[in-house]
Amino acid sequence: VLDVIVRGGTVVDGTGQPGRRADIGISDSRIVAIGDVKDRARSVIDAEGKIVAPGFVDVHTHYDAQVFWDPTLSPSPLHGVTTVVGGNCGFSVAPLTPGDVYLMRMLARVEGMPLAALQQGVAWDWESTAGYLDRIEGTLAVNAGFLVGHSAIRRAVMGDDATRGPSSPEEMEAMMALYRRGIEAGGLGFSSSWARTHNDAEGDMVPSRHATKDELVAFCQVTGEYPGTSIEFIPCVGPFQNEQMDLMAEMSATANRHLNWNVLVVTGHNGAEVQAKLAAADHARKRGGKVVALTLPMALRLRLSFLSGFALDALPGWESAMALPGSEKLEVLANPITRGRLAEQADQPGPMRHLAEWSDMTIVETFSEQTRACQGQTVRELAARQGKDPFDTLVDIVVADRLQTGFSPPVDGDGDRDWEARVAVWRDGRAVIGASDAGAHLDLFASFNYPTEMLDQAVGRRQLLPLEEAVHLITDVPARLYGLKERGRLAEGWQADVVVFDPTTVRSGPVYSRRDVPGGAARVYAEAEGIEHVLVNGEEILTRGTFTDARPGTVLRSGRDTETVPARA
Ligand SMILES: [Zn+2]
Numbered sequence: 001v002l003d004v005i006v007r008g009g010t011v012v013d014g015t016g017q018p019g020r021r022a023d024i025g026i027s028d029s030r031i032v033a034i035g036d037v038k039d040r041a042r043s044v045i046d047a048e049g050k051i052v053a054p055g056f057v058d059v060h061t062h063y064d065a066q067v068f069w070d071p072t073l074s075p076s077p078l079h080g081v082t083t084v085v086g087g088n089c090g091f092s093v094a095p096l097t098p099g100d101v102y103l104m105r106m107l108a109r110v111e112g113m114p115l116a117a118l119q120q121g122v123a124w125d126w127e128s129t130a131g132y133l134d135r136i137e138g139t140l141a142v143n144a145g146f147l148v149g150h151s152a153i154r155r156a157v158m159g160d161d162a163t164r165g166p167s168s169p170e171e172m173e174a175m176m177a178l179y180r181r182g183i184e185a186g187g188l189g190f191s192s193s194w195a196r197t198h199n200d201a202e203g204d205m206v207p208s209r210h211a212t213k214d215e216l217v218a219f220c221q222v223t224g225e226y227p228g229t230s231i232e233f234i235p236c237v238g239p240f241q242n243e244q245m246d247l248m249a250e251m252s253a254t255a256n257r258h259l260n261w262n263v264l265v266v267t268g269h270n271g272a273e274v275q276a277k278l279a280a281a282d283h284a285r286k287r288g289g290k291v292v293a294l295t296l297p298m299a300l301r302l303r304l305s306f307l308s309g310f311a312l313d314a315l316p317g318w319e320s321a322m323a324l325p326g327s328e329k330l331e332v333l334a335n336p337i338t339r340g341r342l343a344e345q346a347d348q349p350g351p352m353r354h355l356a357e358w359s360d361m362t363i364v365e366t367f368s369e370q371t372r373a374c375q376g377q378t379v380r381e382l383a384a385r386q387g388k389d390p391f392d393t394l395v396d397i398v399v400a401d402r403l404q405t406g407f408s409p410p411v412d413g414d415g416d417r418d419w420e421a422r423v424a425v426w427r428d429g430r431a432v433i434g435a436s437d438a439g440a441h442l443d444l445f446a447s448f449n450y451p452t453e454m455l456d457q458a459v460g461r462r463q464l465l466p467l468e469e470a471v472h473l474i475t476d477v478p479a480r481l482y483g484l485k486e487r488g489r490l491a492e493g494w495q496a497d498v499v500v501f502d503p504t505t506v507r508s509g510p511v512y513s514r515r516d517v518p519g520g521a522a523r524v525y526a527e528a529e530g531i532e533h534v535l536v537n538g539e540e541i542l543t544r545g546t547f548t549d550a551r552p553g554t555v556l557r558s559g560r561d562t563e564t565v566p567a568r569a
Contacts, residue, residue: 116519
C-alpha cells in the first residue's frame with residue numbers, strides 16, 4: 001500500500017519535457033512510480049484536469065527569523081513553493097552571541113521586518129549555526145536551507161568592531177573557523193553584501209560592507225573545501241564596474257562554486273543595462289568562475305503607507321516625521337501647517353522626487369467605511385472629483401484610515417513588451433529566476449507570489465512560453481544551481497515535493513495587508529487561486545489554500561542534501 005497516489009493529472013516533470021497524463025505513486029517521502037499506478041494508497045489525490053509539477057524552489061528568501069513564529073513559511077507555499085534558501089545577503093541569524101540584539105535590529109532596518117515581531121516571535125538564544133539548524137529541524141512545513149551570513153559571522157567574532165573597519169589576521173582566522181563550523185553543521189555556503197542600501201539600525205554600513213576584498217575571497221576559499229556549497233553576494237546597487245565583475249569572478253573561481261547576485265530587474269526599456277549586467281557571467285567564465293544573476297519574473301509593485309513610512313522617509317526633510325510614533329505622525333498629517341510643510345519639502349528636487357507625484361498614486365487598500373470607495377482609484381481621479389489638491393486628497397484618506405492606507409506608485413514593467421523582455425532573459429542561461437526576498441520587506445512589496453504571477457501573466461494571459469518551460473525555470477533550474485539532491489523534478493526515486501494546480505485558473509490573489517505578525521504589525525500577503533495541493537516529502541502541507549498540520553520539511557544540509565556543482569567542468 002502506497003502512502004499517496006496523485007491520480008489522473010498531467011505530469012509536467014520539471015525537465016521541460018511535454019506534459020503527459022500519468023499517476024504518481026508516493027511511498028516513504030519519495031516518488032516510487034510514475035505512469036499507470038494500480039496500487040492502493042492510504043490517500044488519493046484526484047488531479048484530473050490539473051497539472052502535477054515539482055514544488056517550486058525559491059533560492060533567495062529571508063525566512064530566517066520567521067521560522068520561529070510561522071513554521072509554514074507563509075505565504076510562499078500558498079504559491080506552490082516547497083523549498084526555500086535563506087540566510088541571504090549576509091543576513092543569517094546564526095552564528096549569534098546570545099543576548100546580542102545587533103542582528104535583530106539590523107534585520108528590522110535592512111530587511112523591513114517589524115522589530116516587535118523579531119523581539120516577541122524569536123528567542124535569539126542559540127549560538128552556532130548548528131544550534132540554529134537543530135532548533136528548527138522537524139518544525140517546518142517546507143524544505144529550507146540556509147547560507148551562513150557574512151555579517152552574522154563578523155558580528156559574532158568582532159563585536160562592535162565589525163562595523164568599524166577591516167579585520168585583523170587573528171579576527172580573520174576566528175571568522176574562518178566559525179564559518180567552517182557553520183558549513184560542517186549544514187550551512188549551504190557563503191552570503192555577503194556590499195550594497196550601499198544595506199545599513200544597520202544606526203544607519204551605519206552593515207558588517208560585511210566593512211570587509212576587504214581579501215576577506216571575501218578568504219571565505220570563498222573555505223567554501224570550496226566543502227561539498228555542496230554555493231555563494232550569494234550583492235556587489236553593488238546600480239551598474240557594475242570592472243572592479244565588481246572582477247571580484248565576483250574571483251570569488252566564484254576561488255571556490256569553484258557558482259555565485260549568484262541580486263537582483264536583475266528587466267523591463268522592455270532597460271535592455272542595454274540588462275546586457276551589461278549579464279556580461280558579468282561571461283567575464284567570470286573567462287576567469288574560471290560561474291556568475292549568475294537572479295531575476296524576479298514579474299513587475300514589482302511598491303506598496304507605500306504612512307504607517308511604516310518606508311521609502312517615504314527618503315523624501316527630503318521627511319525622515320523625522322516618518323519616524324514618529326503613530327499618534328504623533330497622525331497629528332502632523334492632520335494639521336494643515338505641518339502637512340503643508342511636508343508637501344513643500346517633498347516637492348524639492350532630488351533622487352526621490354518621483355515618489356512625490358501624488359496624483360499618480362493608486363489607492364490599493366483602505367481601512368475605514370468613509371474611504372472604502374477610494375480603493376482602486378488614482379489620487380488624480382479622486383482629486384479631480386473632489387476639487388482638491390492631490391496631496392490633500394491622499395492625506396485626508398490616510399488620516400481617516402489612521403495611517404494604514406496602502407497606496408502604490410505606477411508599476412514599471414507590466415506591459416507586453418516588458419514581459420517579452422523578461423522571457424528572453426529567462427532563456428538566456430546567465431540568469432535564474434528567484435530574488436523574491438520572501439520573508440523580508442513585509443511592509444513594502446509582494447514578490448513571494450512570483451510563481452503564480454509568472455504562470456498567470458507569462459503563460460496564461462500572454463502565452464509567451466510553454467507551461468513546461470515555465471515550470472522548468474522555477475523548479476529544476478534553481479534546484480540544479482544549488483545542487484539540491486533529488487529535488488526539482490518529478491522522477492522515480494526522487495523526493496515527493498509536488499504541487500497540483502489548475503492551469504486555467506492559477507494566479508496570485510490580490511495583495512493586502514494582514515495583521516498576523518507577533519507584536520501586532522501587519523505584513524503584505526496574498527493567497528493564490530488554482531493551487532490545489534502542495535506536498536512536501538510526500539505529505540500534504542496545503543489543500544486549496546489551507547495549511548494542514550503536517551510539518552514534513554527537511555532542513556537542508558550541505559553535503560548531505562546538496563551535491564557539489566563545480567563552477568567549471
Ligand atoms: Zn536579500
